[in-house]
Each structure stands twice: as C-alpha cells, then as structure tokens.
Amino acid sequence: MKAVIFDRFGGPEVLQVATLPDIHPPGPTQLLVRVLATSVNPLDIQKRRGDYPEAVPLPAVIGSDVSGVVTAVGESVQSFRPGDEVYYTPPLFAPGGYAEHHVIEETVVARKPGGMSHTDSAALPLAGGTAWEALFERACLQPGEKVLVHAAAGGVGSLAVQMAKDAGAVVLATCGGGNIEFVRSLGADHVFDYRTCDFVRAVLDVTEGVDVVLDTVGGETLAQSIEVVRAGGRMVSIVDTPYQLSLLPAYERNLTIHLMFTTLNGNRLARIREMVERQSIRPVIHAVFPIRQAGEAHRLIEAGGIRGKVVLDLSQW
Ligand SMILES: NC(=O)c1ccc[n+]([C@@H]2O[C@H](COP(=O)([O-])OP(=O)(O)OC[C@H]3O[C@@H](n4cnc5c(N)ncnc54)[C@H](OP(=O)(O)O)[C@@H]3O)[C@@H](O)[C@H]2O)c1
Incomplete structure (x- = not known):
C-alpha cells in the first residue's frame, strides 16, 4: 500500500x-x-x-x-x-x-x-474529541457557566468555543489579533488578543472569575490562568510544556486542575457527529x-x- x-x-x-x-x-x-x-x-x-x-x-x-x-x-x-x-x-x-x-x-x-x-x-476526531473530553468529561461544563478557551483560533480551540456555546456557556477566548472577529463568529462573547493584552486583567474586567479554563497553550498561560478562575472552579490543561509553576494560588482558590492526555472513544465521536448534524458546530x-x-x-x-x-x-x- x-x-x-x-x-x-x-x-x-x-x-x-x-x-x-x-x-x-x-x-x-x-x-x-x-x-x-x-x-x-x-x-x-x-x-x-x-x-x-x-x-x-x-x-x-x-x-x-x-x-x-x-x-x-x-x-x-x-x-x-x-x-x-x-x-x-x-x-x-x-x-x-x-x-x-x-x-x-x-x-x-x-x-x-x-x-x-x-x-x-x-x-x-482528535481536535474535537479533545475539546469534548476537556469541557464535558473533565470540567463538566454547565449551561450558564463562564469558560475561558485559550488559542481559540486553533484546531482544538475553534471547536471548543463552538461546543461551549452550544452547551449554553458564556465563552471568553484568547487568540492572535487577526483572528478576533473570526473567533467572535464562532460564538465567543469576549475575545482577547494574547499578544497585546493582559488576559488576566481583561477577564477580570468582565467577570468575577470564570468557572472553567481550557488551557491549550501551557507554561505561563497555565500559570496565569489560575488567577482568573473563581473559587471552587476547574481548569483543564492539555499541553505538557516544562514550566516551574507554584500551585499555591490554586490551593487558595480550592481549584480542581485536570492535566489531560486525551483518550479514544467512539461514543464521544458519535456525540460530536450529532452536534455537527444539527449544525451546532462545524x-x-x-x-x-x-x-x-x-x-x-x-x-x-x-x-x-x-x-x-x-x-x-x-x-x-
Ligand atoms: N493533551 C492532549 O490530549 C492534546 C490533544 C490535542 C492537542 N494537544 C495540544 O494542544 C495544543 C493545541 O493544539 P491545536 O491542535 O489546537 O493546535 P493549533 O491548531 O496549532 O493551534 C495553536 C494555536 O495557539 C495559538 N497560540 C499560540 N500561543 C498562544 C498564546 N500564548 N495564547 C493564546 N493562543 C496562543 C496560535 O495562534 P497564532 O497562530 O495566532 O499564534 C494557534 O491558533 C498543542 O500544543 C497540541 O499538541 C493536546
């Protein structure tokens, strides 16, 4: 072959x-x-x-x-x-x-x-399965909750924004400046340019802390993201960048942090197919x-x- x-x-x-x-x-x-x-x-x-x-x-x-x-x-x-x-x-x-x-x-x-x-x-399959597993199986995102999706113009992020919106969440997102309107068009309610803007300040300007962060960048982005999660909130990180990170701020907020390497699951892909067929994501x-x-x-x-x-x-x- x-x-x-x-x-x-x-x-x-x-x-x-x-x-x-x-x-x-x-x-x-x-x-x-x-x-x-x-x-x-x-x-x-x-x-x-x-x-x-x-x-x-x-x-x-x-x-x-x-x-x-x-x-x-x-x-x-x-x-x-x-x-x-x-x-x-x-x-x-x-x-x-x-x-x-x-x-x-x-x-x-x-x-x-x-x-x-x-x-x-x-x-x-990989990008969508990862976004689904992170949002719904790990973070257990609920309707009305606020979620911050990093790298929202990327493969995982562009699907995560759409899935979170379809689930009834308020979606905040980071991306490069040229992609802000595009990420809005996917359904994000607030979009921040990661190159020119301090996302921690920007998120805390429009919320009192988000319920969930999906970190698709790792390193400093993971560390800073702890600061934008409300007490008792959840984070899922999917990037294993070597980085020295203090978990003290996470303890202070009683956070749940998932470090996720995606698992494979045909039933999950069947759920994603349903979402695509009812035109909730593309x-x-x-x-x-x-x-x-x-x-x-x-x-x-x-x-x-x-x-x-x-x-x-x-x-x-
Ligand atoms: N753990 C797992 O199971 C799993 C599964 C799938 C993917 N991943 C990992 O997740 C990451 C994302 O995957 P992907 O397929 O979505 O990658 P991708 O399609 O290449 O997207 C990467 C995105 O990151 C953006 N970006 C770079 N630095 C950023 C920052 N500091 N803040 C916000 N956005 C930033 C880029 O924007 P610009 O191009 O504008 O710079 C680009 O849109 C990769 O590292 C991948 O290896 C892990």
Missing part, C-alpha cells in the same frame, strides 16, 4: 511517499479502513521532528485523524460493516492515517457526520493538500497564524 512515511527525524522534507507491504487483515474486533482523508496535528509535527524518539519507531507512518470507508471487518465486530463511512483517532503512538489503509479497534470508531466530505470530517478548515504534499502542509502549520485545521486528501495519490 502507499503511505507517506519518514525514516529519519527532521524537518518537513523527511516526509516522503513510499510503498509499504500490504497491511494485515483485521483481527476479530477490528476494522480495515480505506483512508480518504487525515489532518495535521501538532503531535504529527512533534513526532516527525523527533520529540518522542523512543515512542516512534522508524520508518514511521503518522496521522492522528482518519476519515474513510470500512472495507473489511473482523468476525466479532457488531457495529460496522463494509461500506460504512467512519471517522476516528488512531492510538496516538501507533501507525496513523497517512496511509492508504488502516486497521483499528471498533470501540474507538464512529460513523462520520452525514452529508459531510471526508476532508471536512478528518478535521474533527470544522474550521484552513487548507486541504493532496497527501503527497504532506511536507507543504507541515511547513504551513509550522509557520503559524492558521485558522483551524490543515487537512490531507488521500482520495488521490
């Missing part, structure tokens, strides 16, 4: 089209999927440049999103059959979606949103590249300043 691989760590130029041996048939509880689209996540870039050398054996096939069609199922599979259109996140340190075919456990798969292209649905696609131009897609993301997701189309090689 064809795949985009790398056989050494490095810049976007290490990504190359290769022919790999055919993939093994699905096990009893697995599906074989013809991959039609994937996307680029920060984790793909981190793996490619060698941030996790022990966890990424070479040659490597990356890709943390898959949208495609089931082509075969194992004998114990109950919920899917050949021809089903599905979307999911592969296990984060297993072979991924930059390949023609992929084998996956049925429990992490869901039917993709109806009426949506594969290139659109490939923008959803993926934000910055650009779509043919899979053979995966290196260009990585370059674009590394340059920064994008809105939402960069997607890779595997319908043609």
Whole structure:
C-alpha cells in the first residue's frame, strides 16, 4: 500500500511517499479502513521532528485523524460493516492515517457526520474529541457557566468555543489579533488578543472569575490562568510544556486542575457527529493538500497564524 512515511527525524522534507507491504487483515474486533482523508496535528509535527524518539519507531507512518470507508471487518465486530463511512483517532503512538489503509479497534470508531466530505470530517476526531473530553468529561461544563478557551483560533480551540456555546456557556477566548472577529463568529462573547493584552486583567474586567479554563497553550498561560478562575472552579490543561509553576494560588482558590492526555472513544465521536448534524458546530478548515504534499502542509502549520485545521486528501495519490 502507499503511505507517506519518514525514516529519519527532521524537518518537513523527511516526509516522503513510499510503498509499504500490504497491511494485515483485521483481527476479530477490528476494522480495515480505506483512508480518504487525515489532518495535521501538532503531535504529527512533534513526532516527525523527533520529540518522542523512543515512542516512534522508524520508518514511521503518522496521522492522528482518519476519515474513510470500512472495507473489511473482523468476525466479532457488531457495529460496522463494509461500506460504512467512519471517522476516528488512531492510538496516538501507533501507525496513523497517512496511509492508504488502516486497521483499528471498533470501540474507538464512529460513523462520520452525514452529508459531510471526508476532508471536512478528518478535521474533527482528535481536535474535537479533545475539546469534548476537556469541557464535558473533565470540567463538566454547565449551561450558564463562564469558560475561558485559550488559542481559540486553533484546531482544538475553534471547536471548543463552538461546543461551549452550544452547551449554553458564556465563552471568553484568547487568540492572535487577526483572528478576533473570526473567533467572535464562532460564538465567543469576549475575545482577547494574547499578544497585546493582559488576559488576566481583561477577564477580570468582565467577570468575577470564570468557572472553567481550557488551557491549550501551557507554561505561563497555565500559570496565569489560575488567577482568573473563581473559587471552587476547574481548569483543564492539555499541553505538557516544562514550566516551574507554584500551585499555591490554586490551593487558595480550592481549584480542581485536570492535566489531560486525551483518550479514544467512539461514543464521544458519535456525540460530536450529532452536534455537527444539527449544525451546532462545524470544522474550521484552513487548507486541504493532496497527501503527497504532506511536507507543504507541515511547513504551513509550522509557520503559524492558521485558522483551524490543515487537512490531507488521500482520495488521490
Ligand atoms: N493533551 C492532549 O490530549 C492534546 C490533544 C490535542 C492537542 N494537544 C495540544 O494542544 C495544543 C493545541 O493544539 P491545536 O491542535 O489546537 O493546535 P493549533 O491548531 O496549532 O493551534 C495553536 C494555536 O495557539 C495559538 N497560540 C499560540 N500561543 C498562544 C498564546 N500564548 N495564547 C493564546 N493562543 C496562543 C496560535 O495562534 P497564532 O497562530 O495566532 O499564534 C494557534 O491558533 C498543542 O500544543 C497540541 O499538541 C493536546
């Protein structure tokens, strides 16, 4: 089968089209999927440049999103059959979606949103699953609560803003100055430019502290965010930047802090599909590249300043 691989760590130029041996048939509880689209996540870039050398054996096939069609199922599979259109996140340190075919456990798969292209649905599983898990499974966000979403123009943030708004929350958000109107258009009630504005002061000017913070930046942003949460509030951080952080202000406020590495769950993706189908959220696609131009897609993301997701189309090689 064809795949985009790398056989050494490095810049976007290490990504190359290769022919790999055919993939093994699905096990009893697995599906074989013809991959039609994937996307680029920060984790793909981190793996490619060698941030996790022990966890990424070479040659490597990356890709943390898959949208495609089931082509075969194992004998114990109950919920899917050949021809089903599905979307999911592969296990984060297993072979991924930059390949023609992929084998996956049925429990992490869901039917993709109806009426949506594969290139659109490939923008959803990792970023959307992460946003959902953080807001609703960890922070247990309630209608009427105030939530601050950092990096709201990014892949996770752009979906988190929409999900929180749909859940009836008041949404505060940070992003780069050029994206303020865009983030407002996603449903945010108050938007702050992280480059020019002290977000702590700005949030405390319009609230007496938020109930929930979703931190998608880490480091100093995580540390400062403690100051904007009301007593008894919750924070979820999804970025493991090394940073010396005093937890005293968090104790003083009786905060609950979740440090989250997302888990995979097909039921969660089914809930996200429902949200998409009732038009409460939509993926934000910055650009779509043919899979053979995966290196260009990585370059674009590394340059920064994008809105939402960069997607890779595997319908043609
Ligand atoms: N733990 C998990 O399970 C998990 C899951 C998914 C993602 N993640 C991590 O979460 C992070 C976000 O992922 P993503 O897919 O949303 O990334 P992304 O699409 O690349 O978005 C990153 C965003 O961060 C913004 N940004 C940079 N510095 C900022 C700051 N100080 N304050 C506010 N915004 C800032 C950027 O804006 P500009 O371009 O305007 O600078 C950009 O919009 C990544 O580090 C990723 O590795 C973790």
